Amino acid sequence: MPATDDDASASPAHVRRRPRAALLALLLVAAVMVTGTGRALEVWPFSPRNATVALSSAGISVAPDGTRTPIPPGSDVQFLPGSRVAVASPGAATQPQLDAAQESRDWLAAGTVPGAGTDFEDMAVDALLDVRALTLDDGAVVAGWSPNWRYAWPRDNAFVAVALARTGHVEDALTVVMFLQQVQEADGSFEARYLPDGSGPPDDRGIQTDATGWALWAAATVIAEIESPQDRARAARDLEPLLERSLAHIRDLTDDGTTLPPPSPDYWEVETSKQTLGTSAPLLMALAASPPALDALGDARAAREVATVAESFDAVVHDAFAPGYGRYLGGSSVDTAVAFLLPPFLPVTADEVPRAVLSAWDAAPTRMARPAGGLAPGTSWKRDGISWTPTTSVFALASAGLGDETGAVRWLRWLDDHRTTLGSIPEKVLFDGSPAQLAPLAWSSANVLLTLVLLDEAEAGRG
Template identity: 50%
Template sequence: MLQVTPRRRGLLAITAGCLAVVAAATTALDDAVPAHVPPGAVASPDDAVVALYQDGVEILADGSVRPLPAGSGVTYLAGSRVVDPGGPGAVAGRPLADPGPDAGLRGAVLARAETSAAWLAGGRLPGAGTRFAALGESALLDLRALVLDGGAAVAGIEPHWRYVWPRDASFAAVALARTGHVGDAVEVLEFLASVQHDDGTFEARYLPDASGVPDDRAAQADGAGWALWAVDEVVAATARDDGPASAPSAAEVRARLSGLTTRSTDAVLALVATPDGLPPASPDYWEVSAPELTLGTAAPLLAGLEASSRTHAAWHDDAGAERAAAGAARLRTGIETTFGSAGYPREISGGPSDAATAFALPPFQPTPLRGADDAWRASVTDMLRPAGGLAPGGSWRRDGISWTPQTALYALTAASTGDRDQALHWLGWIDEHRTASGAIPEKVLADGSPAAVAPLAWTSALVVIALDELDR
């Protein structure tokens, strides 16, 4: 999850060992950077140094999840995030999942890994049969580990990320649904329904026990839009006949998610019931105050209304479908007239581009907004950072740090719009910058070192969805 305010952790040295590139080379794909991706930005003495707070996650015999210290480089039991008892017994002086002489505990550890492997086998592995098979499996297993009991999809296990952002949770639900784990996806969305306000709006983030919010951070209007997009993806996954027999039926999905859908649709329609069809300003994924409307708020709300129209149509609710479609048409016109005429900048008044340009394209919109594809391609130049990844936008601080959520977002958009070469480029970059234990970090420093929290739910979900798009 993006945090603009620097963490008060000090500038610690990166302790991670060499990066592990775990992907299996099972296909011969071109690794060359596509011609439309500019060369990397130049490193600067002002480049920031951020610690790698954790190397990955470990699932214990009792099912609880804890972080691995930076530089762990552990080996997991097949198909799981359970550390191999026969592997390293300690990291940084702290014992890992070593059952010791207790045969019962050893059996519990192995049983936990077997349960995970069975879960993995019960769905579809994104990127199977390609050089990204290991990346896809790792991202999906990390995502599963970040979905706690009760469907709380936390952004990360480290305390400062151990919250549920509606945006991140929605992407997690889509990734789970697309890989055949529809039941898990529904639980994630049910958690969102349980914390949603009666008027359909969401706070910025929630405590994982659904007891409330952790602070007085301002609400973010995009949450209702992302929830609607996720519901539509779950409904579409339910309609496919290639899922496990245990998956909930279409009728059950509707019964469990109709309240979330109705409230969220009402909330978005209320926001865009303005003369120009545009919502008011709201903080977005940048997690900062927003004195004026941003594309990062407007485009997700449009995606939500488009998705709501499809969901209501699938549920044979013609009136609901038409109502959402009418709101979407007005909002689309408003975005194209304002943001589009200026080249899709971050803010409605103009200025530098933003990674939210991707939200104006598939898979979030059924058809690209007018001029959005050109703007999306052009945005890479200002967002590129020295290590080869992307920053959240052209006006983001020049600290040399690449952000994996935005880089993975561009991989997804490229895959969804048919630009396979660029999708492979961005996915390859992410694969090359994982931690020693194979997790995708939130950030990558100018020298290529992984930094901040690992894994991050949003990035893991984006990678899974991007690989699924390439598989189609």
């Protein structure tokens, strides 16, 4: 959920003018001059309300040679069925385009479409196709195809890997996690984001601690999805460097699960001197998910040891952030990270979730609500009227994990209603319900798929 220079489109030039807007614009310009980074809005406490942000792309097309192209809003192109191959009309398709579309349909058929037979089948197909389009041959998953999003964030890669694995595309998922292993630093840390070719970061945003948690959680979860013990062991061996480096780094940061990690930017991607739940929760997720992966390596002793560290760190996190489970240690501002303490992010049942976590979770949507019906990343996020689909889809996923199917369907329906004309999920939705910024967004698409997988499993359990 980039909140830095990628959010520059929320600058005064794109804001609906209100009384005193000229003064606010001057102050914002002054803030930019002070910081020299163009990141004023992420720290400016008096952002204008009801910002208007242009939609740069309504979808993504993939040519037979693999070339990706963002499709601007208002374009009259069509996709060949079951693909992201764009044509002026189906009758004008060339043979290479027809072949590429068939390859795409074969890929869909090789896995499963969650939500098949429901009102959300169409959204699921589109989300799968968009995730595939944003996943490159080397396993890098770019957040989106507009220039400022055409980078691989470890978090986005992690969620896409899990979504691919849970929809039957395990080999693709492993390729994504292998990309994370390739770019990981020797000490187990990750930069905030990477160039798609894996050659390094595009800027100096620096190390982001939650990324290690996301990468390890994804690796362990993907490994667990492999049915064959032999294949599961082989995947674990292939990912052993990532497993070992990540575990060592997390254990070092938390003193073997006995203390919170130091302050670090998290998914908000802003510098902070405070410890956040957005950093601690992904590390807890990673520790809790790791023992089965270590068992797959044949190291039962290490699996038991890490399970003990996870149990200890679980107590540390809850003791530190209870009772309000705010974004910052000791604070009351709740954000998306409260969902990461719920199933399916942690291997717990709804009955095992502490009552205080459920209270914070239940109250969060009211406090994070935006005019169009979606959610902002947190209660202290700027009041610009914009809903963010990553947060809204995370809440759909956590609702499904808790067994709240009504809540999950409500959030899914909102996401479905605010897709672009080409069927893609945008990053943002304006106060008037218009899709904004860019579409598709990898993280939101993955969350929708994972939510539908859980709803399918609940339905199968009733059968």
